[in-house]
Amino acid sequence: MLPAFAACPDIEIAAVASRDPAKARQVAERFGCRPVHGYGELLELDDIQAVYIPLPAVLHAQWTEAALNTGRHVLAEKPLTTDRRRTGELLELADTRDLVLMENVMFVHHHLHRAVRSLVADGATGELRSFQAAFTIPPLPDGDIRYDPELGGGALADVGVYPLRAALHFLGPELDVVGARLTRGAGRRVETSGAALLGTPGGVTAQITFGMEHAYRSSYELWGSEGSITVDRAFTPPADHVPVIGLHRGGKTQEIRLEPYDQVAATVEAFAAAVRAGTLPDTRATLRQAELLDDIRRSASRAEPVRTG
Known part of the structure; x- marks a missing residue:
């Protein structure tokens, strides 16, 4: 994703955050941006308009919400959250704040x-x-x-x-x-x-x-x-x-x-275009996907082997 951000004329990589200062420095040197120690510290910077969240799935909701609450647009890895309720809450939060929240499902842009x-x-x-x-x-x-x-x-x-x-x-x-x-x-x-x-x-x-x-x-x-x-x-x-x-x-x-x-470049360009135009993306598929993921889990938990004899 970082090379795709760097190649997009509408995006400037301003900073990269990590729990490990050495990793942050290493990546920041490669992409010519500032290293930041800690995710919360990144959200305290005053020149960041949008945040990309590639963290493990269980952390998406926490840091997506934090970014939206500080007025940042968000591109988050899929799944956006691990349950439908939180997905709905975050989509509603982004909508009420007129912020772009996009789940990074890239193939749909191909x-x-x-x-x-x-x-x-x-x-x-x-x-x-x-x-x-x-x-x-x-x-x-x-x-x-x-x-x-x-x-x-x-x-x-x-x-x-x-x-x-x-x-x-x-x-x-x-x-x-x-x-x-x-x-x-x-x-x-x-x-x-x-x-x-x-x-x-x-x-x-x-x-x-x-x-x-x-x-x-x-x-x-x-x-x-x-x-x-x-x-x-x-x-x-x-x-x-x-x-x-x-x-x-x-x-x-x-x-x-x-x-x-290049579906990666197409996804990045779609996100940047939405932010620049102030056009909120259609997120109905994201919410329905979250609902169906929950339904699959519930259906699987009820499933019992069929025995014949």
Whole structure:
């Protein structure tokens, strides 16, 4: 994110804060800004207009609220908070103070997904029937914060957000959770994999799969009455990646290739543009995502194995 901030003509990196003064100095020297010891000290500076919060998930709410209360716009890593109530409170706080609060879900800013939406809207798949998405990554080092429940770790909040947000992106906010399962790997204190089934009032189903002790996968597919669309490298493509949309109709496959696109730069530019224009972003998807994350957790906690015999 820091290189993307540095490359954006509408942003100046003014300071970087850390609990470790040496780390703050090291990063500040690289990006030509001031090192600050402590997050609270950063918010006492009088020349900071906006704050980026990349902390562990459990700390997002505390420092997002603190930044908003000092009049700063905020770009916060996903998930914005670890529960729907706090997410709603912070979005309302930002709205009442006319401040931009954006959750850093970058893939929604990639032109690939706009192109897929256009294809669906133009009837490329016929009447939409179902959506399936997966995001899984290989195991992390044992000490990684994403294995720590006290820091808001777990596969759902870290990687499950991607396919869930994709389902919302394509199917809309009326999605509801039908059922879910979260699985904890051996020796882990958080869930390391999971899946959920969702549906719309119109009968379109969505199946999402996620995990962080798996072979890598980042994809989605939309099925319709007349065809389907497949996308690989969907959620975290590098800036030089050539996106390919697979359009499958009538037993034939057409590959639609797009120009490479830097979704990190696009996200940073969208945040800067909103701040400069004083235009508050549409945060309804952020709130609905928080609600569905809570619903998935509740559904998974009620799930019992089905025994046959």
